[in-house]
């Protein structure tokens with residue numbers, strides 16, 4: 202059995218950013234990531250203004266990675282369309298590229314990144330954690346950062362709602378449709394959910410949607426069945442998908458909570474990113490929680506502040522935006538919700554920018570970033 206000062210489990214944006222924050226301050230840190238290679242993840246791939254600023258502070262320039270610029274948001278429901286300018290400069294970049302760049306940066310900063318190593322279970326005894334990995338390795342550490350995203354770990358009691366499913370696929374659109382969505386993120390409200398469409402790098406379009414679990418279960422698997430369902434649910438989205446070809450099969454899927462989630466018990470460890478909190482995807486700001494909470498956790502660990510103190514501060518910063526995004530998601534989930542929202546948005550388009558501002562995460566810049 203080996204010992205380490207701090208172990209981070211999970212090499213998504215939250216884990217990688219936390220590793221950067223600790224390694225930049227000269228701390229010994231080991232990061233365990235279960236996958237061996239970069240991979241695609243279910244995500245709208247919208248990089249908000251604060252996410253971009255947090256990445257800049259870590260030395261990652263999304264434009265240099267090929268990100269597309271996003272200036273406007275366009276909402277569609279049945280025959281109605283409402284457009285508004287975003288109140289911040291945003292981008293979109295595939296998670297395949299973004300996550301790989303963050304892990305590379307963590308290594309450059311001095312973190313020991315161990316890929317292909319999955320945590321199986323955790324036990325706490327006294328001030329130490331013992332981690333058992335899938336390959337039989339056992340490691341002990343004093344500080345443990347849990348950054349496993351949507352996935353829980355054996356040995357920790359946690360329950361989350363999983364009544365929605367997030368789906369994602371990259372598409373090559375017909376050229377007229379590719380031009381039409383350039384510079385914007387389009388959101389299409391469909392019964393019980395919504396779909397987001399935007400260009401990422403190299404003219405590829407990312408289609409990401411959230412649907413009720415029961416709806417997804419009733420669909421045959423594969424792009425053809427999903428496409429048919431979406432064309433029927435939103436003729437406007439159907440226009441965009443005319444002549445589109447998928448870049449892989451079948452679409453990726455992950456379960457997600459309907460109205461947000463915020464962890465309430467520290468249990469002696471530092472939860473970051475989705476493991477700490479889930480903001481409904483409509484807000485397009487999960488990455489900002491991942492990066493902001495990671496920096497906050499790294500700062501608390503460096504100062505020797507407890508996991509409970511970190512959690513209290515993280516909750517204070519995230520509760521309001523998650524509550525607002527959750528309330529809107531609940532409204533959209535009821536039959537009359539999308540029509541009501543479109544009515545209000547068309548009379549007062551400023552409301553869209555107000556929602557975008559109200560759901561931003563107020564994580565301040567931290568010394569190590």
Ligand SMILES: Cc1cc2nc3c(=O)[nH]c(=O)nc-3n(C[C@H](O)[C@H](O)[C@H](O)COP(=O)(O)OP(=O)(O)OC[C@H]3O[C@@H](n4cnc5c(N)ncnc54)[C@H](O)[C@@H]3O)c2cc1C
Nearest residue numbers: 211213214215235245246247320350367474475482487488
């Ligand atoms: C449908 C949908 C759309 C979204 N759209 C957006 C958007 O447009 N913009 C935005 O900002 N946010 C969006 N989000 C949210 C965003 O995707 C997440 O908030 C973000 O991925 C959280 O990062 P993370 O590092 O916490 O988790 P993840 O990115 O999930 O990373 C967790 C990592 O931990 C690893 N792991 C898991 N278990 C283990 C284990 N036992 N041992 C070792 N490693 C393990 C996994 O392999 C993974 O690499 C969306 C979410 C959904 C569901």
